[in-house]
Amino acid sequence: MAKTVVLVTGAGGQIGTVLIAALRKLHGNMNVIASDLHPMESNGPFELIDVTSSVRIAEVIRKYKVTQIYHLAALLSSKGEANIDLTWRINFISYQNILALAQEHGISKLFFPSTIGVYGPTTPRIMTPQNASFIPSTVYGISKMTGELWGEYYRNRYGLDVRSLRFPGVISYEVIPHGGTTDFAVEIFFAAKREGHYISYLKEDTRLPMIYMPDVINATLKLMHAEQEDISTSMGYNLASFSLSPREVYEEIKKHLPELTIAYQPDARQKIADSWTETTDDSLARSDWGWQPEFSMSEMTIDMLKNVQV
Numbered sequence: 001m002a003k004t005v006v007l008v009t010g011a012g013g014q015i016g017t018v019l020i021a022a023l024r025k026l027h028g029n030m031n032v033i034a035s036d037l038h039p040m041e042s043n044g045p046f047e048l049i050d051v052t053s054s055v056r057i058a059e060v061i062r063k064y065k066v067t068q069i070y071h072l073a074a075l076l077s078s079k080g081e082a083n084i085d086l087t088w089r090i091n092f093i094s095y096q097n098i099l100a101l102a103q104e105h106g107i108s109k110l111f112f113p114s115t116i117g118v119y120g121p122t123t124p125r126i127m128t129p130q131n132a133s134f135i136p137s138t139v140y141g142i143s144k145m146t147g148e149l150w151g152e153y154y155r156n157r158y159g160l161d162v163r164s165l166r167f168p169g170v171i172s173y174e175v176i177p178h179g180g181t182t183d184f185a186v187e188i189f190f191a192a193k194r195e196g197h198y199i200s201y202l203k204e205d206t207r208l209p210m211i212y213m214p215d216v217i218n219a220t221l222k223l224m225h226a227e228q229e230d231i232s233t234s235m236g237y238n239l240a241s242f243s244l245s246p247r248e249v250y251e252e253i254k255k256h257l258p259e260l261t262i263a264y265q266p267d268a269r270q271k272i273a274d275s276w277t278e279t280t281d282d283s284l285a286r287s288d289w290g291w292q293p294e295f296s297m298s299e300m301t302i303d304m305l306k307n308v309q310v
Contacts, residue, residue, distance in 0.1 A: 005031050007066045009051050009098075010073030012036035014170055014177040015113065015216060019070065020044075022217050033064050036073075052089050054097035061105050068224075070111040071098050077117050078269050079179025080140040091143035092150075099154050099162070111224055112164040114148050114236030116209055117141035117181075119277045128277040130238050130284045137275035148235045155234040163223050166236035168209035168243075168280070170216055171300060173307040181272045184246055185210055192253050192260045194310040201267045204247035207278045211241040212295040212303070219291055226289035233284070240282040241293040242300075252301045 004027050010016050011034035020042070023032045029044035037050055047060050051073040060066065073090060080087035095112060102110050119128055120135040136142045151162035169182025176190060177183050184200050185208075191198040211219075219239055223231075244252075250262045285291035295303070 002067065003031065004068060005033070005064050005066050006068045006070065007033045007035060007060060007064070008070045008072060009035050009049060009057075010071070011042075011046075012038060012040040013072055014172055014175045015213075016072045017175050018172065018213055018217055019072070019220065022221060023070075026221070033060065033066070035060065051094035051098075054101060057098060058101055058105075061101060061107075066105070067107060068109045068111075069098060069102060069107055070220075071095055072113055074113070075140065076177070076180040077138045077140040077272055078181055081138055081268075084139040087139045088143055091140065092146050095147045096150060099150060099160065103154060103158050103160055107160070109161045109163065109224060110151075111220065112147055112151050112162060112236075114144045114164050114166045115141065116166055116168050116276050116280070118145040118148065118166060118236065119275070121275050123277055125278045127279050127281045128238065129281050138272055144236075151234040161228055161231075162234040163231060164234060164236040165219060165223060165239050165285075166280070167216065167239060168211045168241060170213060171210055171304065172213035173304055173309070174213070181269045181276070182208055182210065185244065185249055188246070188249055188253065188262075189304045189308045190310055192257050193305075193308055196257070196259050197261045197263070198250070199263045199265055200246040201265065201269050202246050202273050203266050203270060204264050205245050206270065206273050207243045207245040207248070208273060208276060209240060209243050209278070209280055210297075211239065211293065212300040215241055215293045215295055218294065219285075222291065223285075223289055230289050232288050237285040237288070237291070238280045238282040239285060239291065240280045241295065242297045243279050244297055249297070249301070252297060253305070256301070256305055
């Protein structure tokens with residue numbers, strides 16, 4: 001059996017820092033190459049990569065004889081609106097180049113993280129189906145939707161094994177995310193332990209889909225290790241776990257930290273959140289490759305409060 005050698009772009013981000021550890025546990029430290037635009041601590045190979053440089057990515061693929069790529073590098077929703085040209089280059093043009101390189105170099109599997117940001121004002125807010133009317137409201141969502149389409153195109157035309165998930169907001173304690181619309185669900189835990197007070201940039205009743213990091217890693221690895229015949233699409237699979245609003249997560253934390261207080265000062269991210277869905281139908285992921293979340297909102301809250309360090 002050929003050796004698996006994995007390249008992870010954007011390895012210093014919220015998901016990448018945790019996924020790298022999981023992949024190295026599976027494949028061995030030396031067989032998983034972490035890469036990012038900035039240096040990061042790594043107990044295995046690390047390469048500085050600007051993902052907008054296809055030449056640099058090709059160098060690393062050849063150097064390590066890469067067989068799989070997890071392309072995590074991206075600018076998120078609210079940060080992306082501040083520089084739409086850069087967001088488009090990082091989120092889509094770089095992925096377009098990676099698809100071409102994957103086809104050229106015989107990459108066996110390619111993972112592309114998509115997002116609930118592909119949903120928009122025409123998408124049903126409750127139990128959003130796998131296939132619906134997608135008119136994203138941000139360049140982040142537009143770039144990810146376009147990336148999904150290109151991945152499906154490469155699957156159909158070239159037989160490239162592209163796999164993708166539409167991640168909800170990701171909650172984790174390892175890295176505080178920046179630039180996303182769902183970041184409140186992480187920030188509030190750190191604020192609860194540090195100041196005992198949180199100012200939410202969304203209205204109290206704005207409910208959005210969320211997922212806890214252990215389930216993110218579980219879903220990603222389960223998808224990537226599923227048999228190819230069980231994967232029916234290279235478009236992003238809907239992925240559901242639980243939904244919450246700022247008020248709901250506040251009330252859940254308050255059960256454990258009763259002194260916590262909250263205020264609401266909605267900003268520009270409110271408009272983005274209003275265009276997204278509240279719950280999603282992930283039945284295709286469940287039937288195709290057996291997706292099943294392990295953490296509820298209450299279980300996530302207990303684990304977050306145990307592990308958040310301030």
